[in-house]
Amino acid sequence: MSHFPMDIIESLRSISRQTGLPIWLVGGTVRDWLLGRPAKDIDLIVPERAFEVGQHIADQLNGTYIPLFETVETARIVLRESKMIIDISNFRQKMLEADLFARDLTINAMALPLNGPFEPAQLIDPTNGHADLSRRQIRAVSKAALQADPVRILRAIRFTAMLGFHLEPQTQQWIAAEANRLIYPAMERITEEFFIILQHDKAHQYVDVMDKLGLVRVLLPECDRLRNIEQNNYHHTDVWAHTRLALAELEAILLSIDDLFPTHGEAVRHVLKQPMASTRCISDMLKFTMLLHDVGKATTQSKDADGIIHFYQHEKVGAHQSRAITKRFRLSNTETKFVQNVIRSHLRPLGLLAERDHLSRRAYHRYFRDTEKDGVVILLHALADISATRGKSNWQTRRQNLIDLIRQMLDYYYQPQPNPPLLNGTDLINAGVPPGAEIGRLLRQLAEEYAAGTITSREEALAFVKQAISPDATTTPHSDI
Structure with a gap:
């Protein structure tokens, strides 16, 4: 052996x-x-x-x-x-x-x-x-074994995924009958098994198994409420079916990073491998977040005068709701912040896509500034989301347009940055800027102007600062996207 x-x-x-x-x-x-x-x-x-x-x-x-x-x-x-x-x-x-x-x-x-x-x-x-083993099947020793320790229910799913076996029919019946017992074990044990399942390359298949057997209803009731919620004509499924398809699309993307983004594949994969907890990394948390990204739609559905369905502010509502879910799963503060940020920002790339013919480097800068260190994975999330949105005949064109946009944004994100920065806080104080919040505001504005290409040298940066603090200075807000 x-x-x-x-x-x-x-x-x-x-x-x-x-x-x-x-x-x-x-x-x-x-x-x-x-x-x-x-x-x-x-x-x-x-x-x-x-x-x-x-x-x-x-x-x-x-x-x-x-x-x-x-x-x-x-x-x-x-x-x-x-x-x-x-x-x-x-x-x-x-x-x-x-x-x-x-x-x-x-x-x-x-x-x-x-x-x-x-x-x-x-x-x-x-x-x-x-x-x-010869039959390639996962079979519980007995129903009593599952009752004695309900975490074994998830272990059965985990071994099905890990070994690529099938779940024996009698065991499926026992799991469905005992699903409600998953409320009793320590949540840390539940979370450990759940994320081991998510770490499989095709975890969406096993989420579907858990859904069929009633485990999603117990572990993620917020997702269970998404069933049968109708969407607008951009979609071809209800919200929960869309969520499961989006997870499948995300996993396909994660397996195709180098093909989709050949110039920056290694850098993107490096981001996805970054640890978030002892046994979890960013790609694991991105899958978990995909399951939650539309939970806000359960309470935000509305119809306008023409009968068109909307879910106004569902990303903000969902980000707020996700905090209770991550707390229930005993996730860390860092993981909670990640989940909330991705859900809150998951529509942002689609907004950029709608304006793709008029985008500037300043728009790229603002996106990565606002999404902080999660900007790259939010782009991947958006690509999976749009790939699972197939209600209109042009969905494949929209998907390809988003891929092209992401490639451009990655080119911007991974371009060399000035090192050291053109100016720092001490430089601003020496130029006459009083210590305080104004220092941070001006540094952020300088970074944006550098990104836009309007400032390219230390001398131009100092001139910009002097104009900003001059009593006679006039500023014209930038209106480009």
Whole structure:
């Protein structure tokens, strides 16, 4: 089996034989061995004395021993050289088979003794998990297993996505019946599983599965309220169907960054990979935000005298509503600010598209200034949004026009900037500007004039400042877009 840590397994087998201690490889480690997948860690189980056995393994394999839980003795060994993690615990039931029957999924409910031949024929497999691997199906051990820990409902979806398997029909029925139990576990656990699902390249398929089984109704009731909300003739679906299609379009865009934006693909991918939390990055949060981007439409629908549907200010309403959602999911302040900013600004690129024949560099500058560091991903969001808006026959032309506009805006965004800036705060004070808010205002205005090309040197910048603070100075506001 390729990429599997057989050297460590052989060392563990040797320890088991030498000491006479019965040790079983269990759970996901057995599953990954049978599938030929790399193992991120190794799970072991013993009838008793897990602390003692774990300490012995740490001593023999040059690892750091960490006791985790005392109620059911559980310890962790971190091997110093390979950094491989080995977890070992006592049986949670009196007998091994009973322990396996209490697990979540059949493919995670297999064990392999380390003191005998290391081959599939030696599997302890009371729930027929090996057969389910062959059938490429995810099957819960029992309905009671889902009831005992409702997070296992999401784990079933997660493994369906991770392995590319199908969800067994009886398990689907159990999940649908037990969906309401997802209100009980700690939300941090729910969030972890939910985002692992979103990290899949085609997460939209598994969001659809969750929707079909009633999980969206429980986890994201704000999205559930978008069903059957009719839209104007730019759209061909209701709001919730549009949202799901927009997520699918976003994922297609994320897989095609280099083709869509060949000049700046690497830079855009770098932005998307930036971490936002310990296990989440910007691309993950962008997918989550896509699910929420139109939640404001549930309360803002109106019709004008001609019967045309509008959702005035839905982006602002949605940004406000999203704060309660991110709080419920226990997201960080940084993640919350990101979600709100993207939702609040998600129509901004479409406004620029409507004026594309009259846009100036000043308009690009204002866009990236106002959207702060999220400007690039908001452009991608807008492209996915418009790609899922197919009510009019010219939607493909509008999509291509937006791609062309985004390319131009990325050219502007990634152009070299003056380093150091033409002027700084000290320069302004030396020029006679009093300390205070006026310093910041003038620096922002200088940045905009540089972006527009009306100021290109330090001398021109100083002249601009002197004119701005002169009692006789007259200013003409710029009207270009």
